[in-house]
Amino acid sequence: xxxxxxxxxxxxxxxxxxxxxxxxxxxxxxxxxxxxxxxxxxxxxxxxxxxxxxxxxxxxxxxxxxxxxxxxxxxxxxxxxxxxxxxxxxxxxxxxxxxxxxxxxxxxxxxxxxxxxxxxxxxxxxxxxxxxxxxxxxx
Amino acid sequence: xxxxxxxxxxxxxxxxxxxxxxxxxxxxxxxxxxxxxxxxxxxxxxxxxxxxxxxxxxxxxxxxxxxxxxxxxxxxxxxxxxxxxxxxxxxxxxxxxxxxxxxxxxxxxxxxxxxxxxxxxxxxxxxxxxxxxxxxxxx
Numbered sequence: 117x118x119x120x121x122x123x124x125x126x127x128x129x130x131x132x133x134x135x136x137x138x139x140x141x142x143x144x145x146x147x148x149x150x151x152x153x154x155x156x157x158x159x160x161x162x163x164x165x166x167x168x169x170x171x172x173x174x175x176x177x178x179x180x181x182x183x184x185x186x187x188x189x190x191x192x193x194x195x196x197x198x199x200x201x202x203x204x205x206x207x208x209x210x211x212x213x214x215x216x217x218x219x220x221x222x223x224x225x226x227x228x229x230x231x232x233x234x235x236x237x238x239x240x241x242x243x244x245x246x247x248x249x250x251x252x253x254x255x
Numbered sequence: 256x257x258x259x260x261x262x263x264x265x266x267x268x269x270x271x272x273x274x275x276x277x278x279x280x281x282x283x284x285x286x287x288x289x290x291x292x293x294x295x296x297x298x299x300x301x302x303x304x305x306x307x308x309x310x311x312x313x314x315x316x317x318x319x320x321x322x323x324x325x326x327x328x329x330x331x332x333x334x335x336x337x338x339x340x341x342x343x344x345x346x347x348x349x350x351x352x353x354x355x356x357x358x359x360x361x362x363x364x365x366x367x368x369x370x371x372x373x374x375x376x377x378x379x380x381x382x383x384x385x386x387x388x389x390x391x392x393x394x
Contacts, residue, residue, distance in 0.1 A: 126393055133332055133334065136287065136328050136330065138286075138287050140279050140285050144279055146285055146324060147327075148277050148326045148327070148343055149328070149341070186285060189289065191289040193273035202288070206284070231336050
């Protein structure tokens, strides 16, 4: 299996429109949701479209509180399997209501997604410090 | 957020070509890979294209040995966010080298993927008993 080097993996991930975020609950249950995101170096920026006081209602944020280890996946599927590739970003997540981080996440997301420019997420922000980029491509 | 009923969620999942499988290691690290699969009722069938004796080399199978709780996600992304939807299948995974289960997985995968008809996975098979189908659609 041809692995992708780190720069290629990061570049492919950063160009994708959607990723899937895996978090783990205190009792070891995985949880998956699709997320929009922006990449700044080895940091992933995300935000939640929900008022801060209610954000602990979201399973992904409760899980990050209990276990900050997360994994995100970007993948390309095609019925022609020679076109398959995927990139995984493993790292540590931080949820923050810090206004500077939220402003940075909003700006980065707004550059990528017109929906976020029109209607910025209320927060909180959450960031992932990526400790490992892993990728594979069929060709 | 309009949730999908269980039948709709299962139907959308079953029609997808690829899903993302989240497993969790003994020390609580999530792991994500894209997978091809077949759905039979509330059971997901998958197989690994690797000789049985070497299958413990695969992180997803080691994780399932340590913690059988898994989650799989199918999602549709579109820059028109009114077209977004996703379905998550949460359940319990079992890895098996049982020839009957492997034959059933091979047959089900072969029906869906011509590549598997031409070159069946060597095994092992792994199945997921889905305990919860959860889905969301923007419209």
